[in-house]
Amino acid sequence: MSLPKRIENEEKDTPLMPELPRLPIPPLRETLSRYLARVEPLLEDQQNRKMKEYVLSDNNLKLMHKLQQHLLEYDRRLAKEKPQSSYIEDFWYDAYLMYEASVVLNVNPCFLLEDDRTIKNVIGCYNKYTCQIKRAAKLIFSILKFIKEIRHGNLKRDVVHGETPLSMDQYSRLFGCSRIPPGPREKSCHLQVDPTSHHVIVTYESQFYWFDVLDVDNIPIFSTPEPIEWNLYSIIMDSKQSESTRPPFGVFTTEDRRIWSNVRDYIFHDSDSTNWKNLKIVDSALFVICLDDASFTEDSELIKSMLCGTSQIRLFPNGLAKPLDAQHGTCLNRWYDKLQLIVTKNGKAGINFEHTAVDGHTVLRLASDIYTDSILGFARGVTRNVPDVFTETSKSNFEKSNLNLITIPQKLEWKVDPFILSSLHFAETRVSDSISQHEFAVLNFTKYGSNHIKASFQCSPDALVQQAFQVAYYALYGKFEATYEPAMTKKFTNGRTEAIRSVTPESKDFVKSMFDRYAIDEHRIRFLKKACKKHSQIIRECSDGLGQDRHLYALYRIWNENYKDTMPFPPIFKDESWSIHNNIIISTSNCGNPCLKSFGFGPVTPNGFGIGYIVRENAISMVISSRHRQTHRFASLIERSLLEIDHVFQRRSAADSEVSTAIPSNRPGLGKLEQQRSNSLVHLLSGNNYFDVNVSG
Template sequence: MAEAHQAVAFQFTVSPDGIDLQLCHEALRQIYLSGLHSWKKRFIRFKNGVMTGVYPGSPGGFMVVVVSYMSYNQYRRLDPSMGLIAKLGQHMPISRYMSTDSQRIVGGVLVGTGLWVTIIMIMRNVLKSLLSWHGWMHARHGSVSWSTRLWLILVKVFSGRKPMLYSFQNSLPRLPVPTIKDTCRRYLESVRPLMEDERYERMEGLTKDFEKNLGPRLQWYLKLKSWWASNYVSDWWEEYIYLRGRGPIMVNSNYYAMDFLYVFPTSIQAARAGNAIHAIMLYRRKLDRAQVQPIYLLANKVPLCSAQWERMFNTNRVPGLETDVLQHVNDSKHIAVYHKGRFFKVWMFYDGRLLLPREIEQQMERILADSSEPLPGEEKLAALTAGDRTPWAKARETYFGRGKNKNSLDAIEKAAFFVTLDDTEQRFEEDNPVKSLDSYAKSLLHGKCYDRWFDKSFNLIVFKNGTMGLNAEHSWADAPIIGHLWEHVLSMDPLKLGYTEEGHCCGEPHPNLPGPQRLSWDVPAECQEVIQSSLTVARNLADDVDSHIFPFIDFGKGLIKKCRTSPDAFIQIALQLAHYRDKKKFCLTYEASMTRLFREGRTETVRSCTLETCAFVRAMIGDETVREECLSLLKLAAEKHQNMYRLAMTGEGIDRHLFCLYVVSKYLGEDSPFLKEVLSDPWRLSTSQTPLQQVELFDLVRHPEYVSSGGGFGPVADDGYGVSYIIVGENLINFHISSKHSSPETDSHRFGANIRQAMLDILDLFQLEKKTK
């Protein structure tokens, strides 16, 4: 085989005439190009590190400051070193080795550098102070006050020019710690509509006792941490919410992202994989070079934290007996591919360059054409990543710590990402929309439970008919981060990379490209029993998922904006109305909000079930309530929701503060009945909006179909719902609903029908048709 021959750099034989050394020039050439590629990458990272470290300064600014400073002193006939060289000369024999002119130049450069660093630190701290002000969030949508405009000008002045992805990290403020009094007051307000009077009075007593006694002590330690750490929440959130969980991460933690809903660029599986993998690798190259633009709010002036991008690629969640660990390597030149029970290692570079789409398609074709059978235990090996974490940790330590198993496992865990060439077909079918979409979502969420490597940062899944999607691990980052990558891939795939008339990737196959490397395993019978046990756990979990995806096509944010209501508030209130009709009761509701206005911020909870929302829902289900009263209550509920969302985004939320206080109490060995009860309440309605971040990549007016149909996640509570939604363009909202078949209280399809009716009923309150006439 050509690839086997080229893998050997030299051969030699010993004969009576001496040693005959035969060099393989092609192999040596590939080694040289690979090393050159690595050194280029190191240099780019070093350069970007320097540029980010001195931002908002720049090398050009350094030259301007130093030259201006020395010119000024030359003009005024002053010592540019301000006596620095003379003082140093008292301790070091500088004058022996440097002339007077050299001393003046060196002194001027040193003092000029100090001046330049001082200017950078002043600009950075002024920008941090400016970004700590969030008054702009309280302005009415579409209106900008003069104070906000002045503030935006100052932010622009101190933000520097041409920022890279991580340029603002040192200028972002730290997440503030709310006061105990405010958090307790907001907590009681959030649970009032969910508790009977007797239980509420009891909870009020626990809250006041905590606020006066244990709370201030825990708060002191938390304040101390906030002064010392970059973010007082994120490290504990990652460890205790994600990495210390011992249950399956499949369904419970991992989430998915879908392909286009109505567009099918090609039906050739290998071709779709070729374009998608190439687009993902292009994104990684941009990420390595820090060429991905920072994410902004408010007229592209207010930057968000970019820390979560650091572990998007080359990252794997390694199981442990008590806690998992995120393993990240700086670089990886290959991907891992799974097809029909076999694992392959596929190099992404050849001749010192990234493989082109048609060349990647060529590699995928070779894998699809491979007729070899899986080795014993290989086919369902990935089920270990789908089951409980502790058995996987023990099996990994016992059976995968040495030899061929370790080498093959390293090839997967250190791959840039994981690819599954799925042998099933998934697609939205117009004649069977409900069943086809539900099957598609379940396949992305859990598949067969052994054909995705759930520990990888993300899995690219390409189905037999060319449809694709993602499954992402949650601990390393939140959904908007992987969503940013996915938007790039979908915008590149059909429109920029394109396909031939036959459906293949553009370009030509490579005549000498080495083929994929089949990974080898030696899985003993004892390990196969562990694999089967994990698969049983995973299948029970997967079979219990009741998934329902439906496109809401009656109206979108275009009409909602005409109601002068926030689209997110509109949908959240509709979810409350739908839930009450579904279960005849209110419940603790989780809506994910981001805190990336602060350094290393992740998420905060918006408790969407409020007193105002409950009052509106009761009015809507009442028989004698007039429309004007419902409309008035709706506006109050929407305004309350928006205010809570602002508080969550600006570090004044409830749940992350209470969570950290609970962690401190555990470290101190203190038992708090208040915190224990707060954190034991289940979220029976967990919701999240998938934002469309790069609108400029899609022409949603002419081609609204060319955008992701969003993604979803599994239910958080056994008797609850998980709801994700994406607002696509002006006229479409896609809902992803999940629950459990085992719960007699839930039915995802019933809840979907209730959501649709609730959306229509709320819109009817505004009587837009009469206003138009």
């Protein structure tokens, strides 16, 4: 099987690659058994019987075995022809690059960095822009050091558990990378990676500027952040004084891929090559810096701006405005096909990234290193012997070898005509609609965090939080839905992720016990620990490459690309369980680090929730998104669920320390019933006591 190349202009050899084992292809029978175990808790008895008949039928096993043999042969050939690869890699790129809807809220996640207290409320030579400019310049300066480490092969290897090395291949596609829409007669997008890129793009009020930041040896041109500050200030001042038209070309990157492809094709064939040259400059840039002319005080609005931009429509009752003049949100000041550093007017900073080539762990390393380095930069100005995040930065010999570099910001002047203007207008209205259709709730739970969970609950913090999600959803809807959490598989060559499925028979037992009037706290705790233990076991299996989702997806793709016209569709893929399994209602991701204030992403299905969470030592932070599906109510129930789990342990501890009289029960062996309730969930259950929720489903 031969798959098309999805990455252009990428360097073939990189010193960042440790010698790692290949991602294993699990035995088919084991994968099918895991699939049955993961889907079973989501189905009714009759559906389960039908599913098992389909999956374990001789016909299905025969067809799947043939696909398995094809996959094994493909991986053997791949190991010889492309040693730095994995069997899922090209399939996974296809999953992203063949996606035709907008990447906004559907693909790109965002990280919100913690505040930099060293520049908070600073008033200086840049007047009201001082805080924004200094924060942006410090982060840019640190990012350039990070890029130098990558390109010089000095970036310290990622490890887990202090010793297990992780794949570093994604770092070569973090900068100078762009998602390019399909060309004429092409079936999918592709990634363009420019390993020689040396410039950045800065956007302010929808206007684009660029300047060089690295020399020909990939050494940062600027030895301090101050020259970057002056460049950013000059960009803001030029934009404020500009009277030219401000076509928001970045809004094209919010479009459906086919529409964006048609626009690019129109630009390519235009007799005036100005816009096409501008696109090439943006595509090849290291990354994009978005300076927003907006300040945010509410967490939900701030995370919305980082994730999808805001939409602020100003209407003109006394006269008709130009179509694009009505939109004043930050959604126009973006370029979603690339890595973006976003800095608000009041110095809030975040990262929005195109997800095809890189996973959260890779961008989290970037966020952690640049945040730490930017903070340590202040300490270096106060005292000596401050540790460095990066190796010592060599000074650029600018006069000797960089005469062709441009360090003064250059503005990109876009040419517009009726087609471009109308296309911009419709792109803006569509992204504005999408933003209006989503809402975000930010939950900062400060009652406890990982320290308390490990000491008092004796559970995995991540597993415990996943159980709270299930309790909250069951309290709201009285059922269980497909829940997804990614597990990193980067300890294998070019590893990406595997799907952790959070709903298990053990988690269902625990959730139902929380609403069962006949359950006692001792039983709830026992169920909780079993559920958390099971969740941790699934995480280990997935991290070892022994999940079911990626393997089955690869087999499905092999059928679709090689046997669609010659082999019957395997029954496993026709059964209703396959659709239920892949309809992710609760999509979650745990991405914790002290540098992050929060992070978020959109729901992966129209009727789903997206939950990005950080489990800190003494707190838990979450960003919850949905298409107006009672998002804030769900967030409140998650908070109440976390409190109620703690109350269960508190009551058990109190019962252990004093003699209590059990209330008689008509069920043998159960006592202490009525006192084991609290108000944590009651007020959100339509006035009913939470023990009155039906637990038979």
